[in-house]
Amino acid sequence: MYEGVVQDLIDELGRLPGVGPKSAQRIAFHILQAEPVDVRRLAQALMEVKAKVRFCATCGNVAQEEQCNICRDTRRDPSVICVVEEPKDVVAIERTREFRGRYHVLGGAISPIDGVGPDDLRIRELLARLADGSVTELILATDPNLEGEATATYLARMIKPMGLKVTRLASGLPVGGDLEYADEVTLGRAFEGRRLLDV
Amino acid sequence: MSLFRDDGIVLRTQKLGEADRIITLLTRGHGRVRAVARGVRRTKSKFGARLEPFSHVDVQFFSKGSELVGRGLPLCTQSETIAPYGGGIVTDYARYTAGTAMLETAERFTDHEGEPAVQQYLLLVGALRTLARGEHAPTLVLDAFLLRSLAVNGYAPTFGDCAKCGMPGPNRFFSVGSGGSVCVDCRVPGSVVPSPQALELLGALLTGDWGTADAAEPRYVREGSGLVSAYLHWHLERGLRSLRYVEK
Numbered sequence: 001m002y003e004g005v006v007q008d009l010i011d012e013l014g015r016l017p018g019v020g021p022k023s024a025q026r027i028a029f030h031i032l033q034a035e036p037v038d039v040r041r042l043a044q045a046l047m048e049v050k051a052k053v054r055f056c057a058t059c060g061n062v063a064q065e066e067q068c069n070i071c072r073d074t075r076r077d078p079s080v081i082c083v084v085e086e087p088k089d090v091v092a093i094e095r096t097r098e099f100r101g102r103y104h105v106l107g108g109a110i111s112p113i114d115g116v117g118p119d120d121l122r123i124r125e126l127l128a129r130l131a132d133g134s135v136t137e138l139i140l141a142t143d144p145n146l147e148g149e150a151t152a153t154y155l156a157r158m159i160k161p162m163g164l165k166v167t168r169l170a171s172g173l174p175v176g177g178d179l180e181y182a183d184e185v186t187l188g189r190a191f192e193g194r195r196l197l198d199v
Numbered sequence: 200m201s202l203f204r205d206d207g208i209v210l211r212t213q214k215l216g217e218a219d220r221i222i223t224l225l226t227r228g229h230g231r232v233r234a235v236a237r238g239v240r241r242t243k244s245k246f247g248a249r250l251e252p253f254s255h256v257d258v259q260f261f262s263k264g265s266e267l268v269g270r271g272l273p274l275c276t277q278s279e280t281i282a283p284y285g286g287g288i289v290t291d292y293a294r295y296t297a298g299t300a301m302l303e304t305a306e307r308f309t310d311h312e313g314e315p316a317v318q319q320y321l322l323l324v325g326a327l328r329t330l331a332r333g334e335h336a337p338t339l340v341l342d343a344f345l346l347r348s349l350a351v352n353g354y355a356p357t358f359g360d361c362a363k364c365g366m367p368g369p370n371r372f373f374s375v376g377s378g379g380s381v382c383v384d385c386r387v388p389g390s391v392v393p394s395p396q397a398l399e400l401l402g403a404l405l406t407g408d409w410g411t412a413d414a415a416e417p418r419y420v421r422e423g424s425g426l427v428s429a430y431l432h433w434h435l436e437r438g439l440r441s442l443r444y445v446e447k
Contacts, residue, residue, distance in 0.1 A: 018216060112299040112441030113211055113252075146251045149289040157292060174242045183247030184280045185254075 006032070058129070060105035060122050062087045070094075070103060077101045082139040083126065083155065085109050085148065093141065101139070104129065109147035110154055118154060126155075130162060137165040144171045203260045203267045205229055206281060208323055209252050210302045214240070222250050222275060223306065224258065225323060229267050230316045231309040234260055236275040249278045253285035253298060253327060268313030287331030293446040297337035298330055300441045301344050307435055308352050318351040338420060338447055339412050342427045343404040350405065354378075354434045358402035361385055369395060373426065375433045397422040421447060 001007055006028060014024035031039055055061070056068035063069070070076060070090070080101030084090055090103050106121040129135065140155055142148035156166050172190030173182055182190070207226030215221050218240040223233050239246045249256055259277040264270035288298045305323045309316045326344040330337060349355060356379035359368030363377055363385035370380040374390040380398065381390060396419040403411035404423070415423075424447060432438050 110444075112296055112444035113303050115440045117444045145248075146253065146285050146289055149285075150292065150295045153290060153295065154292045177243055181245055181247075183249045185248035185251075185283045185286060188283075188286070 056105075059103050060087075060107060060125065061090050061103060075100075078134055079136045080139065081126075081129065081135050081137075082141050084141050085143055085151075089141065089143075099139075101137075106142070106151070109142055109151045111147045121151075123155070123158075127158075130159065130164065135164065137167065140166065140168045144169070201262055201265055202276070203229070203262060203273070204258070205232075205260070205267075206255070206257045207232070207320070208302075208305075208327065209250055209254045209256065210306045212250065212252060218244075220250070221272065224256075225305050225309060225316070225320050226258075227317060227320050228315060230314045230320075231306065231312050232260070232268060232273070233312065234258075234273045234275045239275075246275070246278055248283070248285075249280050250275065251285050252302060253283075253288050253331075254280060255282040255284060255324060255327070257281055266313065282328070284327040284331040287333065288327070291333070291337070293337045294330055294333070296441070296445045297341040298327065300341055300439060300445050301326055301330070303439050303441045304345060304348055304431070307437075307439065308348055319348060322347055322351060335409060335413060336420070338424055338445065339404065339415075341445065342401070342420075342424055343407070343412070345427050345431050346401065346405045349431065349434060354430075355405070356401075356430055358398045358405065369398065373398070375426075375429050379430075391426075393422060393426060394419060397426065401426060 002010065009031065010021070010024045010028045013019055013027050014021055019027070052064050053062055056063040056071055057066050058071045059068060061068040061070065077100050081104050082093060082099060082101055083104045083106060084093065085106055085108055087105055090105065093099055104122070104126050106123065108116055108121055110116060110118055110121065130138070138159060140152040142151045152168055156168070159166055170193050172186065172193055173179065179187075205226040205228045207224035209222055209224055210231075211223040213221045215235065218238050220236050220239045221233055222236050223231065226232050236246055236250050238244050239250055257279045258275055260267055260273040261276045262270070262273040267273055288294045301323065305319055308319055322344065326340060329335060330340045346356065356362070358380055359370070360366060360380065361368070361370050361382040362374070362379040363381055366382040368380060370382045371392055372381045372383070372386040372390040373379065373393050374381045374387050376389070377385065377387060381387070396415065400412055400415040400419050400423045428442055
């Protein structure tokens, strides 16, 4: 046990995800030895992120204003919406530079065993966005695991009758891997979604 | 330090750290087992989709102790798919919600880790296979599974003879606390009077008479489901989270 404030800092750091008691101690001593200006910058960043960041009123992504940068960008195609589970997924898709439409963040996936049902996600907000008829395609980009698939099935069943084009991200073999290590489900999916080679 | 091999159904997965998961399985030989699958959330993981809920898999575990369960969580080192039931279940939302309730029930009935529960295991494998094939309505498969799970764990309800005095059925009253159908003399306050068709349906589900069960009218199926969930809640003492999401 250290004295007073040092121990308080170690305890607070130890509450962060993935930080154990030893790592917390190491970070605390790093902070103690750092220049005051660096520490102040860190403290300010922590305070600002809590004060300024909120969730976009339209898509649910993290934002600094009423709407996020993507929803405010008029160059983006408003007729295509990509549905994802978390704000982290928006960043992952943005890195590909393949998608020029808008997003909708659900805030999780349907998982009854964990007590998460359709009403706990931002599905009502999604339906409200689709109501005015300007959206023509909905891309379901929930995680390719069981809960993500179930959420996609639920959304597709609900939205298809509205006459929209509903698509699901392809799943199959990862680029750069060996075929023999692929599991049966993934390999089966890759077969299902095979495409014609235009050579 | 020892290696164990067993086959089982994946009941639940929980995120652990950066890219790992804790997998809860109901195995044939060791009952409920929790194990760590390292790196399973990475896209290039060697496990791929094998350790998703509903998967029937053959798994090799590495345990620090001489027993599989006891000294910390064992590691999942290899896995092979026996049957990927998830594929047939997740494409239909009603099947998914019914299947999830089955997994949670199986988990709740196997409280003690490492204690074999072969009958519960075989029941779950059979129920998931039926559910994935879509041969019967998902709610019927779920109710049949719940009734039979209660039966193999020693809580079999009666739907004909009186549960208290054994008076031959059919009996009009049904009491959750008394163990099923009860006669006029044995009925307790709070007993309900279900329709004879609903009781007949539940009896058919318990014994596996699918001809009668499939022909049942939707209102009797709903009534029967209500009785089953009340009976299950009474015996589990704590409600199942996933049961209220089941599409009826």
